[in-house]
Amino acid sequence: MFLQRIANNGIRLGTLFDRAAARFPANFVVLDHDLDCAPGFGRRVTVTELATLVDDFAARLWAARVRPGDRVVLHKSDGFDIPLLAVAVARVGATAVLLSPKLDGATVAELVRRVNQPYLITDQDKLDHHLPADIAGRTQGVLLAAGRHERATALADLAGAPRVDPVTMSPDHPVLITHTSGTTGIPKLAVHTNRTFQARYRPQASVVRLIDKREPVAMHMSFVHSRLFTAMPISLLQGHPLIMLRDDEPAAVAELFTRVRPGIVETHPNTLLRWEVLADDPRRPLAHVKYFSSTFDAIHPRTVATMLRASERRNPRYAQIYGQSEVGPVAARTYTDRHPFDGRCVGMPFPGMTGVRVVSRDGNPVSKANPGFIEVRTDGRILTYLGEHPRWQKQVNDGWWRMGDLGYRTRWGCLHLLDREVDRIPGIDSTLEIEDKLLGRLPELIEVIIVPGSGGVPSPVVCTRDDLPLDGARWQAALDGLPALGEPVQWRQRDLPQTATTKIKRLELARLLTAREVPS
Incomplete structure (x- = not known):
């Protein structure tokens, strides 16, 4: 029944923390850093306290004249206040546009131009040292999450603004805009709705709800990535304590995981590779982990084997998830330490939720030696690329979305990913x-x-x-x-x-x- 309500209304990002607090008011979130927007907030807080903080942020945004239908670019120094501010933006009916702190100033300026006169939430450091001097002229107004600047309004100065009721927008109204990885040039701006997020939520939530709610979930992923906005709601709405990491330095992670032992870990494949050294840490920081997961890129078999070896749980598992920012997760499978991990096998589609096909490039049968174009069908697909709709249309073929990857399917239907189309080297299978x-x-x-x-x-x-x-x-x-x-x-x-x-x-x-x- 709970999942059906989500399906009917979309994921309703703006009231996420209110609903999580109503169900699990004492559930907690642990951070490895202080929030720029609320430096005295603490690093172990309840979901109820986070709901109050988001409500406060939303009131300050309203006081700054952010209104339903507006777009608000978020480009600030890294931290968990990025998703908190994004939820606050959704709470007042506006659309948050999340730009990575790692983007250079020229790229940010170009993406702000595409958004067309949005509000900009940034910080003093970005304005002083990274963004071009004319950035304010491309916006309706600049708001500072931290610090002071003559060309901006500090959110801190709007403290105590009257609280406002959350604004309910259509499930099909854009709620969030994220950018693609930018591995092939200027990133594209992907437009998401509450309903497309809901479509991504369903297949994973139906699996995660089988996991004991006492299992803390540790996440280290980009705070501007669309994946965070399905992974975080799944954990919060099902009552899992959260560990939100900004930094992936192994020594710091080991210390935190020794104090608060996660049962589930999700992060980037390259971060798990960096954490291989934790398997030999005498404090056994990964000993309690039952499930490891990553969905951002290919992961190496050695890393999976090392993670599973580091766990002392009975039958630990690694979940291989295949997806993309534009469509969400589309295929998955799990591995245990008793089954050798095949890095090229990315699993099976979610029954009744996602579809996968592989189209021949040359008219000949698709095989490992002659991989085809991987295409998927899912309700989680983005609406468009903002300002580049023809580019979006080029990837859609009769409802199927071309992933930009090459692969094949086995006789049992398992999808194998060999390479990105643009990375293919003649004479090499993968x-x-x-x-x-x-x-x-x-x-x-x-x-x-x-x-x-x-x-x-x-x-x-x-x-x-x-x-x-x-x-x-x-x-x-x-x-x-x-x-x-x-x-x-x-x-x-x-x-x-x-x-x-x-x-x-x-x-x-x-x-x-x-x-x-x-x-x-």
């Missing part, structure tokens, strides 16, 4: 599969990315733990049985071009290699 094998054979590697090199020879870029020099003999031994690769180029992991969800920008990396712009 660069991702080769990367999986190299990471499995060389524990000292913490990242390997294969991109097109000069003369058409695939070029591997490698990162080692603690940036130690790569052992040439071990590298050569690891290449046994693999396609011919160029000489490895060693980088520091922090120097790799990355998106907000830590995906590697492969096209940008290939360009840097070609231009010989390799960090020393």
Whole structure:
């Protein structure tokens, strides 16, 4: 009955914390940082306190003349107050546009232009050091989440504004706009509604409700990613305590997970890779984890095996979820430590909720050697790309959405993902599969990315733990049985071009290699 009410009304982002507080008033959220908007708020708070804070934020936005139908760009320093402010924006009937703190000022200015005279919520640091001087002229007004600035109104100055009732908008009205990863250029702006979020909520909520409510859920993901706005409601509305991480530094994570032991962990694949060292931490910070999950990018089998080994729970599981910002999750499967993880197998569609097909590129049957275009059908698909509707239309084929990935389905219907279309290298079935094998054979590697090199020879870029020099003999031994690769180029992991969800920008990396712009 509860899921049916969600289906009829959409996820109703603006009243999320009110409804969670009504069901589980004493449930708590643990943070690893202070909120810029409320620095004295504390790091362990109840859902009821968060509901009150969101109500206060909404009152301040109303006092700043934000009204139903307005658009509000959120681009500020990283923190959990980003989703809290987004919920407050939805509460007054406006549409939040979330831009990653990692975006450069020129990109932010271009995206603000596309939004067409929105309000902008930012902070003093962004205005002083990152955003162009004319940014205020592209907006209806600039609001500061922290600090003071002559060209902006500080939200702190609006404290005590009269509270306002939440505004109910149509389930099909845009409630949130997020941006795509930007791995191939300027990010696109994806338009979501309460109803499209609801369609993404249903398949996951039906699974999560089978998990004991006492299991704390730890999340480390981009605070501007659409995934957060389905993962967070699932946990809150089903009564799970939340651990919201801003930073993924292993030492800090280990300390927090030792104090508040999560039963479920969801984060980016590259973050789990970075957390492999936690498996050998004597405090056993991952010992209580029953379920690991990631949905943002391909994950390596070595990382999955390491996470499952770190758990001391009976039959721990890793959930492989395949999806995209534009459509949400569309396929999934789980693995245990008794079943070897296949990094290319991303699972089966959710019955009655999502559909998947693979279309031939050349008229010949689709197979591993001749992968096809992966297309999906789901009610969770975005309405459009803001300001770029023709670009959105190019990816829709009779109701099917082209994911931009290449793969095939097995005789049992399981979907296998081999590569992104733009990352395909002639003569190689799957660069991702080769990367999986190299990471499995060389524990000292913490990242390997294969991109097109000069003369058409695939070029591997490698990162080692603690940036130690790569052992040439071990590298050569690891290449046994693999396609011919160029000489490895060693980088520091922090120097790799990355998106907000830590995906590697492969096209940008290939360009840097070609231009010989390799960090020393």
